[in-house]
Structure formats: structure tokens, C-alpha cells
């Protein structure tokens with residue numbers, strides 16, 4: 529099975545976190561699901577470099593990338609994903625949605641209300657537990 533390695537940003541603004549919604553896709557299990565912004569690590573990049581590049585490409589933002597929060601391994605029907613999530617801090621809620629179809633800034637208690645990609649659920653649970 530195909531394996532991909534992905535980085536994702538938990539972007540904090542005060543007590544809120546940025547949640548973004550993927551576009552429609554032929555893979556129904558990720559189509560229009562909520563996720564944390566990020567993407568695949570390219571050859572030769574560190575995780576932090578990949579995350580900084582993806583955040584510029586997807587949202588045109590440069591938050592401060594802090595510590596690794598959780599690494600999740602999840603098997604979807606068509607591929608296995610290893611996803612490294614990092615806490616990031618921003619001092620502005622300004623974003624430009626270049627690829628995603630919507631975005632919400634939510635407090636931890638409200639994160640469970642969204643329809644998340646399955647690989648994100650352990651991250652969402654840990655954020656809620658840390659509250």
C-alpha cells in the first residue's frame with residue numbers, strides 16, 4: 529500500500545484553533561472533510577520546512593512553528609498516512625484560502641462538532657483532553 533508522510537499545523541490564535549475544509553475529491557473519505565493545514569513532505573525538506581512552505585502556499589501565512597504535538601499513523605482504504613502535527617502560533621486571524629473551501633477558528637471545546645478526516649481524530653481528541 530502507498531505510504532505518505534504529511535505535516536499539519538495546529539495554528540493557535542489566543543484560545544482558538546484554525547480548522548480548514550478540503551475541497552471535493554473522488555476519495556469520499558477525505559472529500560470536504562475538515563483538517564489542519566499542511567501537506568506532504570517533499571524530498572530533502574525538514575518537517576518544519578515542509579510545513580512553512582505549505583502554509584505559505586495554502587493560506588499565505590507564516591506563523592511561528594513550535595513543538596511537535598502528535599504523530600498519527602492511519603490507514604485509509606487507498607494509502608497509509610503518517611502525519612506529524614505541530615503547534616504553531618499566529619498573531620493575526622488573517623488568511624487567504626487558496627485551496628480550501630472554508631475555514632473556522634474554534635475553541636477546543638467546539639472542535640468535535642466538525643466532520644474531520646479520520647486521521648485527525650486522535651489529534652482532535654488530544655486537543656480536547658488538554659483543555
Ligand SMILES: Nc1nc2c([nH]c(=O)n2[C@@H]2O[C@H](COP(=O)(O)OP(=O)(O)OP(=O)(O)O)[C@@H](O)[C@H]2O)c(=O)[nH]1
Pocket residue numbers: 534535536558562563564565566567568569582609611645646647648
Ligand atoms: N494537510 C493535511 N492533510 C491531511 C490531514 N488529514 C489527512 O488525512 N490528510 C491527508 O493527507 C494527504 C495530504 O496531502 P495534500 O494533498 O494535502 O498534500 P499536498 O498539498 O502536498 O498535495 P499535492 O499532492 O496535491 O501536492 C491528503 O490525502 C489528506 O487527505 C490534515 O489534517 N492535514
